[in-house]
Amino acid sequence: MFGSIRIFMIGIMATAVIGGGVYVMKLRSDNAILKANAIKMESAITEQQELITKQKEDFQEILAANKKMNQLVSVLKKDLEDLDKRFNKKNRDVGKLAIAKTKSIERITNGASALATRCIEIASGSPLTEKEKNATKKSEINSECPSIANPNYIPY
Amino acid sequence: MLILTIFLTSCSGVKTLEIFKTEVEREKLNLDKPTPLELENLRWIIITSNNAEEVFKKLEEQGIDPVLWGLTDKDFELLAKNFARIRNQLKITNDLLDQYKEYYETETDKKDK
Numbered sequence: 001m002f003g004s005i006r007i008f009m010i011g012i013m014a015t016a017v018i019g020g021g022v023y024v025m026k027l028r029s030d031n032a033i034l035k036a037n038a039i040k041m042e043s044a045i046t047e048q049q050e051l052i053t054k055q056k057e058d059f060q061e062i063l064a065a066n067k068k069m070n071q072l073v074s075v076l077k078k079d080l081e082d083l084d085k086r087f088n089k090k091n092r093d094v095g096k097l098a099i100a101k102t103k104s105i106e107r108i109t110n111g112a113s114a115l116a117t118r119c120i121e122i123a124s125g126s127p128l129t130e131k132e133k134n135a136t137k138k139s140e141i142n143s144e145c146p147s148i149a150n151p152n153y154i155p156y
Numbered sequence: 157m158l159i160l161t162i163f164l165t166s167c168s169g170v171k172t173l174e175i176f177k178t179e180v181e182r183e184k185l186n187l188d189k190p191t192p193l194e195l196e197n198l199r200w201i202i203i204t205s206n207n208a209e210e211v212f213k214k215l216e217e218q219g220i221d222p223v224l225w226g227l228t229d230k231d232f233e234l235l236a237k238n239f240a241r242i243r244n245q246l247k248i249t250n251d252l253l254d255q256y257k258e259y260y261e262t263e264t265d266k267k268d269k
Contacts, residue, residue: 030170037173044175065255072251076244083240087233095229099204106202109232116239117195123247126192144240148247 075147083144112144119145184261189253 087094098105119142122128128149135141135150142149201224203211212222227235 033170033172037170040173040175061259065259069248069252069255072248076247080237080240080244083237087236093229094233098202098229099206102202102204102207106200109200109202110198112236113200114197116236116243117197120239120243120246121193121195123243123250124193125189125250126194145243 072147079145079147115142115144118142119149122148186261189250189257 094105122132122145128151131140132142132149133152136152136154138156140150141153146153146155201211203224203226211224215222215224
């Protein structure tokens with residue numbers, strides 16, 4: 001009788017010791033995984049922060065590009081308005097002027113046509129010449145499209 | 157007891173955190189920009205009722221066929237404005253392309269060009 005109880009108690013104790021051992025090993029293993037997870041999380045947070053910074057930079061770049069394009073549209077619109085003024089300023093009638101001063105209007109037309117041709121070349125990507133880049137006076141600029149031909153010209 | 161212990165410890169296991177990175181970049185297009193235009197200059201001749209004969213005579217003297225394509229002053233104005241609009245559109249499209257290239261191509265790509 002006592003023998004059986006003793007064996008049973010030993011069995012329980014052995015089970016408890018083995019179970020405890022297994023549990024401790026499991027805890028150690030979990031601890032190692034948690035440590036590895038923590039390292040990965042830290043790395044992920046750093047990467048996320050880098051991503052957010054990059055996104056902010058991209059956003060700034062997009063804003064700058066939009067601003068640049070809007071400015072371009074605005075200056076080109078002004079060039080077009082200036083062209084309209086050249087034809088219609090103070091009820092100017094180019095036809096009547098051409099009859100009265102045929103030769104000079106012909107000369108002016110050919111001059112403007114050559115400048116307008118150059119404007120199209122520039123608009124298609126032709127690089128600016130030094131003369132165009134350095135033009136700051138009205139007499140030096142391409143009056144057909146100063147906004148794209150003469151970056152250093154400030155209208156006065 | 158042993159089975160119960162093993163069962164309980166296995167249930168609440170901590171899983172390993174996996175972070176996947178599967179970003180695959182597209183190949184860069186990197187097309188060359190179109191060659192800028194090189195245009196010829198035109199010669200405009202103004203003809204009025206007063207100088208028509210003289211103009212045609214001069215053309216003949218220069219060996220040019222005495223024929224001209226005509227525009228009224230109003231149509232000339234429209235032509236000039238149409239060209240200015242085309243020019244503006246060309247400039248906008250060209251600059252837009254530059255902006256896209258600048259945004260999407262790295263410094264290295266630009267240097268390679």
